[in-house]
Amino acid sequence: MxxxxxxxxxxxxxxxxxxxxxxxxxxxxxxxxxxxxxxxxxxxxxxxxxxxxxxxxxxxxxxxxxxxxxxxxxxxxxxxxxxxxxxxxxxxxxxxxxxxxxxxxxxxxxxxxxxxxxxxxxxxxxxxxxxxxxxxxxxxxxxxxxxxxxxxxxxxLAFFDAIAPIIYFDSIDMSKAWMQSRYDKGDTEEERTAYLNCPMDRDQYEAFIDALLAADKTEFKEGETAGYFDGCLPIEVMAERGRETLRHGPMKPVGLTNPHQPDIKAHAVVQLRRDNALGTLYNIVGFQTKMKYGAQKEVLRMIPGLENASFARLGGIHRNTFxxxxxxxxxxxxxxxxxxxxxxxxxxxxxxxxxxxxxxxxxxxxxxxxxxxxxxxxxxxxxxxxxxxxxxxxxxxxxxxxxxxxxxxxxxxxxxxxxxxxxxxxxxxxxxxxxxxxxxxxxxxxxxx
Structure with a gap:
């Protein structure tokens, strides 16, 4: 046998x-x-x-x-x-x-x-x-x-891992957002426009950070002492490490030009990446979160272009074992x-x-x-x-x-x-x-x- x-x-x-x-x-x-x-x-x-x-x-x-x-x-x-x-x-x-x-x-x-x-x-x-x-x-x-x-x-051993939200493309305001890969990277036009970008000026960014820090978040159960994996930190944890952390991480504004305002450099940029072949779903890049569902909708809709965002999936946090x-x-x-x-x-x-x-x-x-x-x-x-x-x-x-x-x-x-x-x-x-x-x-x- x-x-x-x-x-x-x-x-x-x-x-x-x-x-x-x-x-x-x-x-x-x-x-x-x-x-x-x-x-x-x-x-x-x-x-x-x-x-x-x-x-x-x-x-x-x-x-x-x-x-x-x-x-x-x-x-x-x-x-x-x-x-x-x-x-x-x-x-x-x-x-x-x-x-x-x-x-x-x-x-x-x-x-x-x-x-x-x-x-x-x-x-x-x-x-x-x-x-x-x-x-x-x-x-x-x-x-x-x-x-x-x-x-x-x-x-x-264990650590906590987080999931990023997914948004319906048709709920995004494209009069504020635009399609461009950072530094126009890619061999084809499709690759060079693979990411959707939402710009923020300084005041918008500061207000976003304030709301992020104040938002209701999922709390761990008593006795849970696991840390986070640094490669998948929730955005709130990054923000707690310093107000500029997100601007030098998932919200960095480099390598991008806003065609709606080509002469104005964004203070920060939120990027979304296509999540399916149809292009109907986009996930927010680097926006793993432990915010509670109601807070997620309120805070993420502060992002220019996402004011009326409809969510196919909200983010969340879970305990991983290794x-x-x-x-x-x-x-x-x-x-x-x-x-x-x-x-x-x-x-x-x-x-x-x-x-x-x-x-x-x-x-x-x-x-x-x-x-x-x-x-x-x-x-x-x-x-x-x-x-x-x-x-x-x-x-x-x-x-x-x-x-x-x-x-x-x-x-x-x-x-x-x-x-x-x-x-x-x-x-x-x-x-x-x-x-x-x-x-x-x-x-x-x-x-x-």
């Missing part, structure tokens, strides 16, 4: 892990509790549903670490990247995705694969037998989270105390859709190789995937371990290059050139029997 790989969770990591293992000839069962058991953030039962942003971030594979990760996943035949490319939306140099058709396409591909079975079931404990990948993501169900905490001997991977996982992503269990995705302490899918890709390949009687080396730490897995399985300091996006700081230096900001472009290009060679070599290796 063929050995089976069981995967708990059908998000980015679980979906990619299933695809990779199935394509290596392993029978895979995906256990996805949705839609029978819902979560705070999900709306459907589709696999790989995007719940926060619809962006995979920069697609530049020569100057950006996440763009390099895109390249590696494409080279490895990744399902998530293939479907993202097929359902791409204009977003300047970023890879934004039409979230519902994307999830539907991933679900269809996995459902139709002859080696994959999808079961609508919730797993509440840690299995003792068989090969399993736990890819339940940051919204792991309470029962399973308790089982993980009991096995690891410590409470799971494990202390440097302490708990071995170099093959296996739980040291129960080696039949691998962890993948955000629950391991990587942050972001792409990073989660990449760790799923590796976990799927590593588990499949073991089931087939061999062992697969992980990619070298000179690659984006290798740098991430090295970080979470021992490279990070366990005492201060926090969720991490892929970045060039995780890579070993390239010898012979001078440091400093003046050489950054050459340095990043050297990182990506080296990574592509090393990752291609890794792809060519076979699992050792």
């Amino acid at each position: 063929a050995k089976v790989l069981n995967i708990i969770g059908g998000g980015m990591a679980g979906s990619e892990a299933a695809w990779q293992a199935a394509n290596m000839g392993v029978q895979v069962v995906i256990h996805e509790m949705r839609p029978k058991v819902g979560t705070f953030a999900h709306r459907t039962g589709h696999l790989a549903e995007m719940v926060c942003s619809n962006s995979f971030r920069s697609d530049d594979d020569e100057q950006n670490a996440v763009g390099l990760l895109h390249w590696e996943m494409r080279a490895a035949g990744g399902l998530i990247m293939e479907m993202a490319d097929k359902h791409r939306l204009p977003a300047g140099g970023a890879l934004a995705v039409d979230r519902d058709p994307f999830a539907e396409a991933v679900t269809a591909q996995l459902s139709e694969h002859p080696n994959i079975t999808i079961q609508g079931s919730e797993i509440t404990g840690l299995p003792d037998d068989g090969q399993w990948i736990i890819a339940t993501g940051p919204l792991t169900s309470g029962a399973l989270a308790e089982a993980i905490a009991a096995e690891t001997g410590a409470e799971a 494990i202390n991977s440097p302490t708990l996982l071995d170099g093959q992503m296996r739980l040291k105390s129960k080696p039949n269990l691998r962890f993948a995705g955000q629950i391991t302490g990587v942050e972001g859709y792409v990073e989660s899918a990449a760790m799923g890709l590796l976990a799927g390949r590593l588990a499949a190789a073991e089931i087939l009687g061999g062992e697969l080396d992980t990619p070298p730490n000179t690659t984006a995937m290798g740098a991430l897995i090295t970080h979470i399985t021992g490279g990070a300091e366990a005492k201060t371990f926090q969720p991490m996006n892929v970045n060039f700081g995780l890579f070993p230096p390239v010898s012979g290059l001078k440091g400093g900001r003046r050489g950054r472009k050459d340095r990043y290009k050297a990182y990506t050139d080296r990574a592509k060679v090393d990752f291609s070599s890794w792809l060519g290796q076979r699992a050792a029997a």
Whole structure:
């Protein structure tokens, strides 16, 4: 009887892990509790549903670490990247995705694969037998989270994550807003006009900050001590760090010219990015929020152009769970105390859709190789995937371990290059050139029997 790989969770990591293992000839069962058991953030039962942003971030594979990760996943035949490319939306140099058709396409591909079975079931404990990948993501169900905490001997670490609002395009006042990507970035007119911009003068910005700071906000339950992930801070938290923080973050006015008032430089600009292929929905970029629903509508309608905004989805905040991977996982992503269990995705302490899918890709390949009687080396730490897995399985300091996006700081230096900001472009290009060679070599290796 063929050995089976069981995967708990059908998000980015679980979906990619299933695809990779199935394509290596392993029978895979995906256990996805949705839609029978819902979560705070999900709306459907589709696999790989995007719940926060619809962006995979920069697609530049020569100057950006996440763009390099895109390249590696494409080279490895990744399902998530293939479907993202097929359902791409204009977003300047970023890879934004039409979230519902994307999830539907991933679900269809996995459902139709002859080696994959999808079961609508919730797993509440840690299995003792068989090969399993736990890819339940940051919204792991309470029962399973308790089982993980009991096995690891410590409470799971956690942080708070926030979601940005989505607005109907036809409710935006285009006599005040305009379409333009920052610095007109993009190869086509569609790319150069991928973002919708709402300008503010100084008085409008100051009034907005006052309202933001005074707004009613969701309070955490007593005893909840988790912090925030710095890459996804609520706008209120940013504003509390200083009145100019937003103007140097998601509301920076640089690289934009208002065609309604071309001679007047905006003091701040709120950007919105297309959220679906039809262009009927736009999400507010960087505006994750913990404001209560009534306050959100009142404060966000202070933004010029959004005075009559109609909201398809309001923002919100939720608690995310992740494990202390440097302490708990071995170099093959296996739980040291129960080696039949691998962890993948955000629950391991990587942050972001792409990073989660990449760790799923590796976990799927590593588990499949073991089931087939061999062992697969992980990619070298000179690659984006290798740098991430090295970080979470021992490279990070366990005492201060926090969720991490892929970045060039995780890579070993390239010898012979001078440091400093003046050489950054050459340095990043050297990182990506080296990574592509090393990752291609890794792809060519076979699992050792």
